[in-house]
Amino acid sequence: MNINRRLYEQKEVILHYLRDRAAESYGEIIKIHGERDFKKRARAINKAIKDKAQTLRTIIIQRSIAQSWSKTEILNNILMITYCSYVIMIEYRNRTWPYEYMAFARRIGELWEPFCKNCFDFPARDDVELVEPPLFSEVREQLQQEIREYIENISLSELEKNQLLKYYDKVWSLVTSGEIKLELDLHFRIDGKNYNVDFKSGFQSNEKGNTNRLLLVASIYKNILSENNECLLFVRTEEDDNNHYLQILKKSEVWDVYCGNETYSQIETYSGFDIASWIAANIEWEKDLDQDTLTHFNENDLVKYLSW
Incomplete structure (x- = not known):
């Protein structure tokens, strides 16, 4: 397979190549795990x-670096390789361990x-920069230091300051009974805003x-770290107003929630790439999956889930 900047226009070539590679690997996997251990074979x-x-x-x-491909050429190729690999993974998972709904x-x-x-x-x-999320231990240490310095400068007796710090530590012991994971699925910065x-x-x-x-994680980002943090929830499916927990997030002051087409619009806004149009033009599950997989999906009413 000739990997060049226009490879993304050759979906059938990529699918054929990955199927051949998967067939080679599958033959070796059967030798190792046998026919019965379907879960290990699937993994x-x-x-x-x-x-x-x-x-x-x-x-x-x-x-792309050596030949100075454009950003769009790189992403088009990455998306096509990703999608084609998904097609083959679904086919072989279904062959090894047939899907239920x-x-x-x-x-x-x-x-x-x-x-x-x-x-x-x-x-x-050009201005999108991936960033590492903060550790809660670092946030806690920073906040504790700020509070202790503030208390030290209050006009109170040493006994009163010590008592106040004691109560403060008791509150922290409740909050930090378990570590809080601040890492979400994606963190990036544009023009100095996280x-x-x-x-x-x-x-x-x-x-x-x-x-x-x-709600807790977004509150830490917005109210403790800085107001320079925006928290975005991207939901794949269109959601109705009867979804209680989603409505809680929508009505909160710490999350901006987007569903369905709104999500794709926001991805385009922040990344600069029209992913909705790419999906419409290139993702054809029912055309690209092999016939055995499609037959199983049709017989078990699974085709309806083939939608992004």
Whole structure:
């Protein structure tokens, strides 16, 4: 396969190449795990396809630097390699361990997030900068130091200051009974402003725990770290007004929530790439999946989940 800046226009070539590579790997995997251990075979072939896709991504990045590809050419190729690898992973997972509706609906959602994040890993805009999220331990230490310095400068007796600090430490002991993970799915900076993004394939009726965590994390970003932090929730599916937990986040003052087409519009705004148009032009699950997989999906009413 000739990897060049126009490779993304050759979807069938990429699919054929990845299928051949997957077939080679699958033959070796069966020798190792046998026919019965379908879960181990599924994990192994999934890893083999991901590794091959990563190799292609590495070659694309290397050649893009050497040959001065445009940002859009790089991203077009990365997206096409990613999508084609998904097609092959779905085919071989279904061959090894046939999908039922819950596993397949979840899998389609899981694949969507890293696909979208490609737009920020290889942004079309020049001013998008990926950043590392802060550690909660660092935030805690900084805030504790600020409070202690403030208390030290209050006109109180030493006994009163010590008592106030004692109460302050008791409150912290409640807040930090468990470490708080501030890392979300994506963190980037534009023009000195930090954006913290969480991707959700859909919002279910049992999202209470996740909703509470999201509110806590966003509150730390917005109210403790600085007002220079924006928290964005990108939801794949269109959501109605009856989704209680999603409405809580929408009405909060710490999250900006976008669903369905709004999400794709926001991704374009921040990354500079029209991912909605790319999906419409290139993602054709029912055309690109092999016939055995499609037959299983049609017989088990799974085709309806093939939608981004």
